[in-house]
Amino acid sequence: MAKKTILCRCEDVTTTDVDRAVATGFADLEEVKRYTGFGTGPCQGKECLRAVALHLCTATGRRPEELLPFTSRPPLAPTQLGVLAGTPVTDGSARPRDERR
Amino acid sequence: MRRRRPTLELGAAHTTPLRPETDVADVAIVGGGIMGLALAYELGRRGVRDTVVLEAHHLAWGASGRNGGGVRQQWSTELNIRLMQEALEICRGFASELGVNIWMRQGGYLFLARRPETLRRLESAIALQNACDVPTRLLEPAEAQAIVPELDIGPFAGGCYNPTDAIVFPWPFLWGYARAALRGGAEIHTMTPVERIDPGAGIGGTFVLHTRKGRLQARRVVNAAGAWSPEVARLVGLELPTWPERHEILSTEPLKPFLRPLVSVLDSGLYVSQSLRGELVGGIGLPEPRQPHVHLGSSLGFLQAMARALVELMPRLARIKVIRQWAGPYDHSPDGDPLVGQVPEVPGFYLSCGFVGHGFMMAPVVARHYARLLTGDPPHPLFAAWSPARLARGSGAPGGGEHMNIG
Numbered sequence: 454m455a456k457k458t459i460l461c462r463c464e465d466v467t468t469t470d471v472d473r474a475v476a477t478g479f480a481d482l483e484e485v486k487r488y489t490g491f492g493t494g495p496c497q498g499k500e501c502l503r504a505v506a507l508h509l510c511t512a513t514g515r516r517p518e519e520l521l522p523f524t525s526r527p528p529l530a531p532t533q534l535g536v537l538a539g540t541p542v543t544d545g546s547a548r549p550r551d552e553r554r
Numbered sequence: 555m556r557r558r559r560p561t562l563e564l565g566a567a568h569t570t571p572l573r574p575e576t577d578v579a580d581v582a583i584v585g586g587g588i589m590g591l592a593l594a595y596e597l598g599r600r601g602v603r604d605t606v607v608l609e610a611h612h613l614a615w616g617a618s619g620r621n622g623g624g625v626r627q628q629w630s631t632e633l634n635i636r637l638m639q640e641a642l643e644i645c646r647g648f649a650s651e652l653g654v655n656i657w658m659r660q661g662g663y664l665f666l667a668r669r670p671e672t673l674r675r676l677e678s679a680i681a682l683q684n685a686c687d688v689p690t691r692l693l694e695p696a697e698a699q700a701i702v703p704e705l706d707i708g709p710f711a712g713g714c715y716n717p718t719d720a721i722v723f724p725w726p727f728l729w730g731y732a733r734a735a736l737r738g739g740a741e742i743h744t745m746t747p748v749e750r751i752d753p754g755a756g757i758g759g760t761f762v763l764h765t766r767k768g769r770l771q772a773r774r775v776v777n778a779a780g781a782w783s784p785e786v787a788r789l790v791g792l793e794l795p796t797w798p799e800r801h802e803i804l805s806t807e808p809l810k811p812f813l814r815p816l817v818s819v820l821d822s823g824l825y826v827s828q829s830l831r832g833e834l835v836g837g838i839g840l841p842e843p844r845q846p847h848v849h850l851g852s853s854l855g856f857l858q859a860m861a862r863a864l865v866e867l868m869p870r871l872a873r874i875k876v877i878r879q880w881a882g883p884y885d886h887s888p889d890g891d892p893l894v895g896q897v898p899e900v901p902g903f904y905l906s907c908g909f910v911g912h913g914f915m916m917a918p919v920v921a922r923h924y925a926r927l928l929t930g931d932p933p934h935p936l937f938a939a940w941s942p943a944r945l946a947r948g949s950g951a952p953g954g955g956e957h958m959n960i961g
Contacts, residue, residue, distance in 0.1 A: 478566035478567070497877055497878060535865055538861040538866075547855025549859060
């Protein structure tokens with residue numbers, strides 16, 4: 454068994470980090486995210502959410518169906534600012550205050 | 555003699571039972587955001603072992619977990635400048651005082667002005683800041699570019715820069731206060747919304763607060779519920795002049811450190827900084843329909859407006875990827891200044907709200923002075939300036955309140 458098992462590669466969150474959150478009493482994915490930072494990197498949880506959820510189940514004795522995933526945030530995939538800047542504006546009200554007249 | 559309660563584990567705050575109904579708490583704080591938790595910690599430092607914090611969701615769920623983490627001393631009112639100088643000192647000592655690394659980076663704040671009239675506003679604010687010993691200096695556009703070479707300075711008339719402003723990572727900041735509050739004897743209850751408040755209904759005329767976990771008696775109640783504070787105030791029959799306003803924010807992929815200061819365009823409310831995690835984090839002021847309740851949710855319109863503004867500000871960012879967007883609520887006040895202090899209509903009911911998106915950075919210093927007030931010290935001048943009564947009088951702050959609120 455390796456000394457260190459990484460569950461979230463983007464933010465370097467290990468099994469030990471999650472165990473520490475569990476020892477503090479956290480049992481929900483939303484809270485563990487805010488406590489450890491897992492799932493907030495470029496993959497946005499696509500790689501790590503399942504691994505952390507499974508580890509949480511093992512550590513807390515909860516069943517997978519008892520856990521809810523954390524709120525997923527747009528965009529669906531990392532998107533270049535230049536692409537977003539060049540797209541037609543979908544919402545006419547979304548103009549900064551110095552562009553409004 | 556009061557029995558000593560065991561220190562509660564932070565993560566168990568949603569299941570911990572309330573104290574017995576017959577037990578009267580000295581201070582009940584409604585809202586477990588940075589404002590309420592910092593106040594609970596400061597009260598503990600002043601010897602109050604009898605504070606109960608009631609949070610409707612889990613910690614870091616509201617604006618305290620959703621903001622950009624800026625801590626600056628560049629303001630347009632002397633009170634804000636002086637308070638934020640003190641807050642910055644608290645932040646600098648946070649790791650040693652509270653034992654938590656808050657990922658603080660003192661890279662300064664660079665404000666840019668497009669219009670000459672915006673620049674003139676900055677100039678008068680700089681004079682005030684310099685008089686308070688904040689080393690802000692006025693910049694020609696080229697000088698701004700020397701600090702941030704990636705800037706396209708074409709649209710700007712000028713700007714200003716204070717090297718001692720900073721950013722922090724909000725989450726550990728909040729955990730630090732929560733833990734320290736528990737160590738100091740406070741109780742924290744999460745997932746415990748306050749459903750009803752009966753002033754004067756408890757033993758000796760105390761407040762009775764009704765929650766999902768049962769009833770709590772308290773001699774004093776502090777409304778520190780941020781954008782939800784109008785709803786909490788309504789529980790004692792008060793209509794606050796403040797209102798919630800959604801503000802969106804985004805984060806990019808992490809990059810090597812390149813952006814030293816937080817950059818803000820005062821005309822548009824655009825702000826962007828690079829956190830110690832490497833991500834660019836920022837938002838912009840967009841029109842929001844006024845709604846009676848807190849509204850969170852992400853829009854494509856924000857993503858597009860923010861992307862256009864960022865690429866225009868720093869064209870090299872065009873190839874950088876956005877990885878996440880979210881929203882948080884500002885607690886807006888009519889004159890841009892907060893509502894702080896006891897409400898004359900309901901003795902024992904206190905407000906600490908209306909911080910217009912800047913409550914996170916103000917919390918350390920406001921909580922310190924609030925704890926002094928609640929433990930019998932003479933009130934700090936902030937309580938006169940930000941008295942809830944000023945708005946009832948219809949006057950507002952003399953000369954208008956703070957005008958350097960951004961986002």
